[in-house]
Amino acid sequence: MCLSGTLEDKLAAAAEAGFDGIELFENDLVVAPFSPAEVRRRCADLGLSIDLYQPFRDFEAVPPDVLAANLRRAERKFDVMAELGADTVLVCSSVSPDAVDDDDLAAEQLHALASRAADRGMRIAYEALAWGRFVNTYDHSWRIVRRADHPALGLCLDSFHVLSRGSDLAAIRTIPGSKIFFLQLADAPRMHMDVLQWSRHYRLFPGQGAFDLTGFVEKVLSTGYSGPLSLEVFNDVFRQSDPHRAAVDAMRSLLLLQEHEMPAAPELSGHAFTELAVTGPEIANALGRMGFTHVGQHPSKPVQLWRQGAARVVLNEGAGEISALAVESADPQRSIARAEAFRSHELSREQVSLPWVEAPDGTAVFFCGEGWQQDFEPTGRVDDGGAGLTRTDHVSLSQPFDNFDEAALFYRTVLGLRPELPTEFAAPFGLVRSRAVTNAARDVRISLNVSLLRRGEWAPGVPDPQHIAFATDDVFASASAMRENGAPLLKIPDNYYDDLDARLALSPELLASLREYSVLYDRDEDGEFLHFYTELLGSRVFFEVVQRVGGYLGYGGVNAPVRMAAHRRLRLARA
Ligand SMILES: O=C(O)c1ccc(O)c(O)c1
Numbered sequence: 001m002c003l004s005g006t007l008e009d010k011l012a013a014a015a016e017a018g019f020d021g022i023e024l025f026e027n028d029l030v031v032a033p034f035s036p037a038e039v040r041r042r043c044a045d046l047g048l049s050i051d052l053y054q055p056f057r058d059f060e061a062v063p064p065d066v067l068a069a070n071l072r073r074a075e076r077k078f079d080v081m082a083e084l085g086a087d088t089v090l091v092c093s094s095v096s097p098d099a100v101d102d103d104d105l106a107a108e109q110l111h112a113l114a115s116r117a118a119d120r121g122m123r124i125a126y127e128a129l130a131w132g133r134f135v136n137t138y139d140h141s142w143r144i145v146r147r148a149d150h151p152a153l154g155l156c157l158d159s160f161h162v163l164s165r166g167s168d169l170a171a172i173r174t175i176p177g178s179k180i181f182f183l184q185l186a187d188a189p190r191m192h193m194d195v196l197q198w199s200r201h202y203r204l205f206p207g208q209g210a211f212d213l214t215g216f217v218e219k220v221l222s223t224g225y226s227g228p229l230s231l232e233v234f235n236d237v238f239r240q241s242d243p244h245r246a247a248v249d250a251m252r253s254l255l256l257l258q259e260h261e262m263p264a265a266p267e268l269s270g271h272a273f274t275e276l277a278v279t280g281p282e283i284a285n286a287l288g289r290m291g292f293t294h295v296g297q298h299p300s301k302p303v304q305l306w307r308q309g310a311a312r313v314v315l316n317e318g319a320g321e322i323s324a325l326a327v328e329s330a331d332p333q334r335s336i337a338r339a340e341a342f343r344s345h346e347l348s349r350e351q352v353s354l355p356w357v358e359a360p361d362g363t364a365v366f367f368c369g370e371g372w373q374q375d376f377e378p379t380g381r382v383d384d385g386g387a388g389l390t391r392t393d394h395v396s397l398s399q400p401f402d403n404f405d406e407a408a409l410f411y412r413t414v415l416g417l418r419p420e421l422p423t424e425f426a427a428p429f430g431l432v433r434s435r436a437v438t439n440a441a442r443d444v445r446i447s448l449n450v451s452l453l454r455r456g457e458w459a460p461g462v463p464d465p466q467h468i469a470f471a472t473d474d475v476f477a478s479a480s481a482m483r484e485n486g487a488p489l490l491k492i493p494d495n496y497y498d499d500l501d502a503r504l505a506l507s508p509e510l511l512a513s514l515r516e517y518s519v520l521y522d523r524d525e526d527g528e529f530l531h532f533y534t535e536l537l538g539s540r541v542f543f544e545v546v547q548r549v550g551g552y553l554g555y556g557g558v559n560a561p562v563r564m565a566a567h568r569r570l571r572l573a574r575a
């Protein structure tokens with residue numbers, strides 16, 4: 001269910017990512033051209049056991065004629081399972097109009113089913129679907145299993161059904177581990193919607209959503225449960241993305257559940273630099289006009305280090321995009337050990353001495369220790385403080401549609417960053433979701449952005465832009481110095497300031513300065529955010545300058561559509 005493709009694709013991807021078992025979803029078998037015995041051999045060849053066959057629906061608490069038909073249906077499925085070598089079948093709680101609200105009857109009929117399964121050396125794992133007609137909580141399914149009292153009948157616990165209902169988890173620890181036959185794990189974003197739709201479209205791998213999967217798994221394991229930890233993630237995007245990548249993402253999510261056994265992530269302390277791959281002088285010119293100085297030169301390659309305060313940009317040759325982000329690590333080799341443990345492998349690139357890995361969108365992530373700047377020879381030019389930029393505030397990367405949740409989990413596991421809550425805004429070409437990942441000190445901040453739906457066909461065929469945001473302590477002083485130097489700053493329309501005035505009743509002086517310098521503004525209970533942008537440089541990159549006042553932790557997301565519309569207008573004017 002977690003992987004796209006046909007059965008062959010799914011099995012290959014699961015095996016390659018190191019899984020040792022699967023749940024076989026009935027549809028995948030029904031449409032496959034292989035007999036169950038052939039599937040069994042294929043799985044064995046790949047080192048995969050078939051740990052569960054599912055789903056068997058709408059069985060319990062029905063009138064006698066329906067029961068007879070259901071038992072016949074079950075026997076046919078037991079035949080298939082025998083050929084597959086699968087000994088456990090998932091029976092999910094009924095949604096049938098034939099079912100009645102009668103726990104005694106449900107228990108009695110499940111007992112009958114379990115007896116037949118036992119005759120064939122098989123077991124029934126009963127799962128409460130969150131939308132089951134009468135049985136929709138795990139404690140209710142447990143009461144029925146306890147009442148049925150058959151050794152071949154136990155529970156399937158599925159974290160989504162349990163956590164989506166907000167069930168009290170205390171009772172989990174009262175279930176004997178031997179009566180939990182199967183454990184399914186799925187995370188999800190918090191949503192206020194019909195639980196069936198939520199489950200079938202938006203599940204996520206553990207660590208990608210809002211549920212506490214670590215706490216849930218701890219409770220289940222404390223019962224003595226020793227069966228598989230299986231992932232059952234119904235997700236519209238995963239359903240259509242590369243199964244090999246999704247399987248690695250899935251494995252990473254399981255490893256996160258045992259994070260205490262993984263190498264700890266060394267402390268990160270800021271963005272060492274961000275690398276831009278550029279063609280032509282446009283970006284170097286812009287950096288110069290923004291007050292950056294070309295302070296270092298690579299001895300053998302056309303690679304330049306530009307600096308202003310502790311804000312650093314490396315310019316390399318390439319297609320006009322952010323090609324790498326570099327973080328300062330207390331121990332780069334341990335950062336790599338952590339990355340390797342989470343299935344992200346160290347890469348090498350000619351003449352790069354820094355250890356690095358690749359993020360899901362292809363951006364290189366460098367781990368810099370002390371002295372990394374020695375790779376550059378001084379140009380003799382000195383940073384005089386320029387326009388007052390102090391450091392990199394954040395790097396903003398637009399993500400490929402298929403890899404957004406994978407990216408959040410990558411940064412969480414490999415770099416040890418914390419994902420913040422996602423936000424959404426309406427951009428000119430569709431809704432955009434934005435999610436930041438940060439370290440505890442918040443001196444490493446990466447903002448990930450993605451279209452909510454795959455881009456519409458009328459949207460321009462240019463890639464979504466990416467940017468680097470630099471911090472200043474005085475946004476107006478920086479804007480004024482840059483304007484004086486002829487930096488290509490983005491003009492914000494007057495309508496925006498009229499709306500700000502209406503919404504926030506800012507002092508006339510502040511409003512006038514914002515308008516004068518095309519500075520945007522946001523505030524929340526904790527502080528204020530003042531920021532301005534450059535025009536697009538080339539087709540893909542721009543810069544932002546931000547001033548945080550007080551404890552404002554966001555990214556001015558409310559203002560992003562204003563910037564996007566302005567960039568769009570410029571693109572059209574240039575075309
Ligand atoms: O959406 C469903 O129908 C469905 C089926 C089987 C499961 O194990 C489950 O959690 C949900």
Ligand SMILES: [Mg+2]
Nearest residue numbers: 127158184232
């Ligand atoms: Mg389930």
